[in-house]
Amino acid sequence: xxxxxxxxxxxxxxxxxxxxxxxxxxxxxxxxxxxxxxxxxxxxxxxxxxxxxxxxxxxxxxxxxxxxxxxxxxxxxxxxxxxxxxxxxxxxxxxxxxxxxxxxxxxxxxx
Amino acid sequence: xxxxxxxxxxxxxxxxxxxxxxxxxxxxxxxxxxxxxxxxxxxxxxxxxxxxxxxxxxxxxxxxxxxxxxxxxxxxxxxxxxxxxxxxxxxxxxxxxxxxxxxxxxxxxxxxxx
Numbered sequence: 001x002x003x004x005x006x007x008x009x010x011x012x013x014x015x016x017x018x019x020x021x022x023x024x025x026x027x028x029x030x031x032x033x034x035x036x037x038x039x040x041x042x043x044x045x046x047x048x049x050x051x052x053x054x055x056x057x058x059x060x061x062x063x064x065x066x067x068x069x070x071x072x073x074x075x076x077x078x079x080x081x082x083x084x085x086x087x088x089x090x091x092x093x094x095x096x097x098x099x100x101x102x103x104x105x106x107x108x109x110x111x
Numbered sequence: 112x113x114x115x116x117x118x119x120x121x122x123x124x125x126x127x128x129x130x131x132x133x134x135x136x137x138x139x140x141x142x143x144x145x146x147x148x149x150x151x152x153x154x155x156x157x158x159x160x161x162x163x164x165x166x167x168x169x170x171x172x173x174x175x176x177x178x179x180x181x182x183x184x185x186x187x188x189x190x191x192x193x194x195x196x197x198x199x200x201x202x203x204x205x206x207x208x209x210x211x212x213x214x215x216x217x218x219x220x221x222x223x224x225x
Contacts, residue, residue, distance in 0.1 A: 031211060042115070042201055042216030043154075050211070088153065092211075097161070098169070099214060101146075103153040 006089055006105040014110050019076040021105040023089030024069075030092040032065055033099070034074050037086045046074075046087075081111040114138075117202050117217035125225055130189040132220050134202030141207035143185035144214065145169075145177065148199040160185055161207075192224045 007022045023032070031050045035043040049056045049065045049072070056063045062075040076083055086104040093100070118133035136143065141162050146154040146169075156169030158177040166177050174196060178186045185204075189196055199221050203214040 033213060040219070040221075042218045043203075043214075044216070045213035048211070048213060090214075098156060098159070100156075101154040103151055 006087070006102045008105060009103070010106040010108070012108045012110065013079060015079060015081055017079055019079050019083070019107055019109070021074045021087050021107070023072045023074070023102060025072075025089075025091045026070065027093050029067070032063075032072050033090045033092075034061075034063060034072075035088045035090060035101075037088065037104070039085070043088060076107075079107075079109045081109050083107060084109045115202055115204055115215050115217040117200075117220050119220050120218060121221050121223075123223045123225060124189075124192050126192060126194060128189075128192045130192050130222070130224075132187040132189075132200055132202075132222070134185045134187070134217055135183050136185075136204040136215070137183065138204065138206075138215070139182065140204035140215075141182070142205040143179065144203040144205070145175075145185065145187045146201045146203065147171070148201055148219070154201065157187065194224050196222065197224045198222060 005024050033048045034046045036046050037043045047058045047063050049063050060077045065072045086106050088101050088104045090099045090101045115136045124130050144159040145157045148154050155171050157175050158169050160166045160179040163182050176188045199219050201219045202217045205214045206212045
């Protein structure tokens with residue numbers, strides 16, 4: 001079964017609004033990562049948050065991690081049409097070597 | 112910047128053919144991965160390699176094999192292509208420090224088996 005599952009599956013917002021995507025996972029993790037995929041392209045790494053961190057920022061991105069709830073959220077502030085893409089969370093399980101990807105959230109930002 | 116290059120963006124093959132997908136990375140990364148991506152299923156790991164000539168099965172290795180003769184190149188082989196192997200295939204590489212490092216992806220090969 002998938003380790004990371006994103007919610008919602010799809011999200012449509014207006015340019016300038018904030019976009020929030022959530023990720024839940026099942027087992028203990030070493031870290032959690034967020035990736036972005038533009039249509040027809042490969043995934044691009046956005047941000048990594050370690051299991052002992054609660055919040056991390058990178059530009060317009062803010063990631064939170066709640067290990068007690070086994071969940072993470074990705075917030076994109078002041079969204080732009082260019083943010084239109086699919087966003088995936090990925091987890092590295094404690095003691096493992098694989099990174100497991102969720103099914104992704106499709107974000108559409110209307111200009 | 113790390114560059115991961117997949118040899119073909121689009122590929123059409125026939126059932127029963129032997130298919131080779133090639134991937135090259137330019138950052139001397141030890142770890143390389145092959146995933147397939149299908150709608151609603153996310154990325155599923157087919158095989159990964161943690162060093163030259165080393166390979167480990169992922170979650171869905173059936174019908175596939177891999178080859179890593181040189182550090183920079185990781186090949187995925189479909190021994191006898193079938194229609195259920197029509198998919199987007201993504202190659203990735205990662206530095207040896209493992210889980211705390213991001214994976215770097217190629218742009219994918221969209222493979223159609225007719």
